[in-house]
Amino acid sequence: ACYHNLPYKAIPRVMIKYLCLNQTANTNIFPAKNGISAYLSPQTIITSLVTDYNKSCQVAFGAYVQAYNETRNDQTPRTFDAIYLRPSKNKQGGHDVMNLQTGKAVNSPRVKEIPLSELVIQAVEKMAVLDLTAEAKTGATTVMTEFYQSMDKAIAEMRQSGAMDREALLATRRKLVAARDEQLKKLFTEEQMSRFLKEVEPTLRPQRQGNAN
Numbered sequence: 001a002c003y004h005n006l007p008y009k010a011i012p013r014v015m016i017k018y019l020c021l022n023q024t025a026n027t028n029i030f031p032a033k034n035g036i037s038a039y040l041s042p043q044t045i046i047t048s049l050v051t052d053y054n055k056s057c058q059v060a061f062g063a064y065v066q067a068y069n070e071t072r073n074d075q076t077p078r079t080f081d082a083i084y085l086r087p088s089k090n091k092q093g094g095h096d097v098m099n100l101q102t103g104k105a106v107n108s109p110r111v112k113e114i115p116l117s118e119l120v121i122q123a124v125e126k127m128a129v130l131d132l133t134a135e136a137k138t139g140a141t142t143v144m145t146e147f148y149q150s151m152d153k154a155i156a157e158m159r160q161s162g163a164m165d166r167e168a169l170l171a172t173r174r175k176l177v178a179a180r181d182e183q184l185k186k187l188f189t190e191e192q193m194s195r196f197l198k199e200v201e202p203t204l205r206p207q208r209q210g211n212a213n
Helices: 013-028 042-047 118-130 133-161 166-185 191-205
Strands: 064-068 077-088 096-097 104-107 111-113
Touching: 013 077, 013 096, 064 096, 064 104, 077 104, 077 111, 077 133, 118 133, 118 191, 133 166, 166 191
Parallel strands: none
Antiparallel strands: 064 077, 064 111, 077 096, 096 104
16 A cells, blocks of 8 residues: 555665565554554564654655755755655664665655655656666656756746746746756766657646637
8 A cells, every 4th residue: 555655656676675664564563453452552562662653654655855964064965865764763763765866775863855746756757768777767856856846936936026027937947957957967878868858858848728719
């Protein structure tokens, strides 16, 4: 059920691993129907550990998050794009997440969930024809999310200023598209990038609505 609720049509192995770990662990954190106790879970009975639902159920598996690095006095970015895996099981706490740049599971002391828009999901799914690697696909998800967030921000700022200038908006979009494509070039092969520009990118452009009869 958890797998089918995910917005992705395919997930990398590290997510499959943690999905299995989560489902195995979660079967023991609730009181068992017709079990020896109506109030205590099998986990609590065997280990005396009580699950804090405010911490363990804070973010859903597979959610897109901004994960925080440990505070350092250098130029290291404070956050990174990640997919949520589970609350960490170590004594220090924190969260296990999949770093979207490396595709590896890492620990983060704090996370902030970011809504994954339907536009991003559709854009990544349209890239299926490119036969991307898991790493390229997760990287493309990050790039497309940043692109659409930047577009939403530009539109909101224009609305707040009271000046919805179509030409200015198109110029902003062209600038953001160029930056997006430069990032995608680092993820795709030359052939994949060529197919993206010819087959996928045209379908991502906003369509003008015709006049209703």
